Amino acid sequence: MPAAIEELARPVIIGRSSSHFTRITRIFAAEMRIDYSFRVVRDLMSSNPEDYGGNPALRIPSLQTPQGVWFGALNVCRELWRRSSPRPRVVWPEDLDEPVLANAQELVLQAMATEVSLIMGKLADASDSNAHHAKMRKGLVNMMSWLEENARSALAALPPQRDLSYLEVTLFCLVTHLQFRDVLPTASYSELNDFCQRFATRASIQETPYRFDT
Structure with missing residues (x-):
């Protein structure tokens, strides 16, 4: 499967491995047993929203899904939970x-x-x-x-x-x-x-x- 198609077939967390807000979402993904791709934001000084998954606030993390993009750790975690089955308490x-x-x-x-x-x-x-x-x-x-x-x-x-x-x-x-x-x-x-x-x-x-x- 081409990489671009495969990326759209599962959620993509956009962030950095050194970010605590990003780690929140990755912990939730692991707890929810959600398979995802990870896209690193290389330059935190970038003023291009597209580098942050389209987030106009120029912040991480974001979650890209076929249905759209979710901005912010709490929004991302809620969507990961909704995608889980069974849903943990x-x-x-x-x-x-x-x-x-x-x-x-x-x-x-x-x-x-x-x-x-x-x-x-x-x-x-x-x-x-x-x-x-x-x-x-x-x-x-x-x-x-x-x-x-x-x-x-x-x-x-x-x-x-x-x-x-x-x-x-x-x-x-x-x-x-x-x-x-x-x-x-x-x-x-x-x-x-x-x-x-x-x-x-x-x-x-x-x-x-x-x-x-x-």
């Missing part, structure tokens, strides 16, 4: 109806976005002497401290009858990415590290390690 962000759970999910996603901004700022030679950069770093430290303090209670509050939760996947990707990109020391976060060690035993984690695409 997933706890989604809208299912988090307790403050500690909803706040944990909000802060995980905010911390992930902040980390991206810090990494991109470093590429642009921003430093901690820049007031906005310093505020972002302080906010990241504050968010990680909150997550460390509340991780145990938040995870315990998740519905026990689940196969997976978006909170767990995003939390794991955040903490391990901070280590991978050396953005913030994480050794002192004992609760978060304990969680990551437990979660890392899943086959989907072993199949999706962070690495820099060559």
Whole structure:
């Protein structure tokens, strides 16, 4: 089968192996047992939406399917779940109806976005002497401290009858990415590290390690 036709016959995740937002989708694909192709975005400084699967926000990941393109990690994960059979029991962000759970999910996603901004700022030679950069770093430290303090209670509050939760996947990707990109020391976060060690035993984690695409 020609490569172009084969690519359209199964979903294509567009992103980078070093991206925590991309890894979320690849973990979901593994958990849902979805066969997919992977297209690497080579230049994150590109201003061409087509390099990002048509995403006008110029962000990754995207999911290309015969029906259309899905922008963003959460949208991609939902579509991968819809394509799975049987569909695992997933706890989604809208299912988090307790403050500690909803706040944990909000802060995980905010911390992930902040980390991206810090990494991109470093590429642009921003430093901690820049007031906005310093505020972002302080906010990241504050968010990680909150997550460390509340991780145990938040995870315990998740519905026990689940196969997976978006909170767990995003939390794991955040903490391990901070280590991978050396953005913030994480050794002192004992609760978060304990969680990551437990979660890392899943086959989907072993199949999706962070690495820099060559």
